Amino acid sequence: MGDEISDMGEDNDTLDESAGSSESDTGDKLDMGPGGNEGGGIPCEEGGGSGAGGEIEFSNIWIANSPDGTISKIDTVSATEIGRFQVTPQPANNVLVGPSRTSVGIYGDMVVADRSGGLAKIYAREEDCFDANDNGQIDTSTNNVPLPYGADECLAWRIDIPRMAGVYDDRRGPRAVQWALPDNIASCDFTGAKVWVAFCNEFDNDGTVWLVDGDTGDLEVEIPIPGMMCEMMGPYGGGLDIQNNFWFVENDTRKALYMAKYDCEPGGGESCWEVFDRPDADMDPYGITVDSSGKVWMAGQNNSLYYYDSVNAVWANFKPELDAFFASTGHPNNILRGLMKDSNGVLWIATVQAFGGGSFPGVLKVDTNTDPFTYSFYSKESLGGQLQHAAGVSIDVEGFVWLVDTFSNGAYKFNPNNPADYTRVDGLNQPYTYSDMTGFALNEVGFPPVG
Numbered sequence: 001m002g003d004e005i006s007d008m009g010e011d012n013d014t015l016d017e018s019a020g021s022s023e024s025d026t027g028d029k030l031d032m033g034p035g036g037n038e039g040g041g042i043p044c045e046e047g048g049g050s051g052a053g054g055e056i057e058f059s060n061i062w063i064a065n066s067p068d069g070t071i072s073k074i075d076t077v078s079a080t081e082i083g084r085f086q087v088t089p090q091p092a093n094n095v096l097v098g099p100s101r102t103s104v105g106i107y108g109d110m111v112v113a114d115r116s117g118g119l120a121k122i123y124a125r126e127e128d129c130f131d132a133n134d135n136g137q138i139d140t141s142t143n144n145v146p147l148p149y150g151a152d153e154c155l156a157w158r159i160d161i162p163r164m165a166g167v168y169d170d171r172r173g174p175r176a177v178q179w180a181l182p183d184n185i186a187s188c189d190f191t192g193a194k195v196w197v198a199f200c201n202e203f204d205n206d207g208t209v210w211l212v213d214g215d216t217g218d219l220e221v222e223i224p225i226p227g228m229m230c231e232m233m234g235p236y237g238g239g240l241d242i243q244n245n246f247w248f249v250e251n252d253t254r255k256a257l258y259m260a261k262y263d264c265e266p267g268g269g270e271s272c273w274e275v276f277d278r279p280d281a282d283m284d285p286y287g288i289t290v291d292s293s294g295k296v297w298m299a300g301q302n303n304s305l306y307y308y309d310s311v312n313a314v315w316a317n318f319k320p321e322l323d324a325f326f327a328s329t330g331h332p333n334n335i336l337r338g339l340m341k342d343s344n345g346v347l348w349i350a351t352v353q354a355f356g357g358g359s360f361p362g363v364l365k366v367d368t369n370t371d372p373f374t375y376s377f378y379s380k381e382s383l384g385g386q387l388q389h390a391a392g393v394s395i396d397v398e399g400f401v402w403l404v405d406t407f408s409n410g411a412y413k414f415n416p417n418n419p420a421d422y423t424r425v426d427g428l429n430q431p432y433t434y435s436d437m438t439g440f441a442l443n444e445v446g447f448p449p450v451g
Helices: 319-327 440-446
Strands: 004-006 060-065 070-075 080-086 099-104 110-114 118-122 155-160 176-179 194-200 207-213 219-225 235-240 246-250 257-260 273-276 287-290 295-300 304-309 314-317 335-341 346-352 362-367 374-379 390-395 401-405 410-415 418-425
Touching: 060 099, 060 110, 070 099, 070 110, 099 176, 099 235, 110 176, 110 194, 118 194, 176 246, 194 235, 194 246, 194 257, 207 246, 207 257, 219 273, 235 440, 246 287, 287 335, 287 440, 304 319, 319 374, 335 440, 346 390, 346 401, 362 390, 390 440
Parallel strands: 176 235, 235 287, 335 390
Antiparallel strands: 004 374, 060 070, 070 080, 099 110, 110 118, 118 155, 176 194, 194 207, 207 219, 235 246, 246 257, 257 273, 287 295, 295 304, 295 335, 304 314, 335 346, 346 362, 362 374, 390 401, 401 410, 410 418
């Protein structure tokens, strides 16, 4: 099989690698307005806000090393690991347990949901970290070696999240997490944002959603979801719309889409959540992302790809198109996992043939600008033959695509115009993250492209 199987010609234009770069390859920040690219919806000039001063720090990608309970902080410009943080007191040494979904806020800080039953925040900037031992410096990791749990002064907080123990190898912890947009984002103040997290109740099979204070980790709002199917995994993924509502799927038996409402507290007849049942049984939810237009994209088993347009209350199903496309590739049945849409309207989706692996892992490119959509598939050969188990996809501030590969212990940064032009980051430990690892998707929602 060739590097690319497509129904259109190869698009090997060169991405301008200098676009949006900071002053050096090792710098943490990119000094640019929100949105990264042209067309940001709300201009924030340098120093224009009391928060990040017009600088969006999502030039980092945060990837979970699930077995050892750590998070790798990788500079996306230089493709170099610049920190590794212990966020689990007692690692399970199991890829199916431990930290997994990471979310990056507009201000750049990261939170991670731990399937062992926790939620932790890491500061992106060393100047925000706290000198707890009063030794005149910030003790924090600056490479791929973590400090012992509790010793890294850039671990802002960690809270326990209740889970039902002894069920499915203790894998009933949270799998849906997402930063909210700051309340004062219109004035370019990017601080003070809250964090959404959803999980299965520890006592029964109902779902629970928490909204916590992003500065302290304190619980602010609890939204119970009675009757939610939570027999095994429950809430999955997570994304945000422009109203700060939290969208996630139920990866269990009902496989419905859920939305928790921002600025809403249960009581007085208000439930603060809605459920949207899929209209077609072949719609399988696994990966999820919300784009700048309010479409909630979902992907899953058996070539499942669809969206719910939250603005117009319309569903669209693309499985028939994908069935026809993949039939021509020689591997007709695929599991679509992590996905994200870039600023050019192109969806990038990680694919495998089985949750335990398979012979044809790769990346699916979906150009949503055409009618019908145009599909391209980049096989493992496009990425040097090492790819084993594609998990998550994210977009960095320069527009490069990142792909997490669990079984080969690495991550790829590749040119969207030519995925064979890639850089690989090695040295991870069974990385298992498919979420908004860079903050790109949240930034696109908060500062939607215009024109």
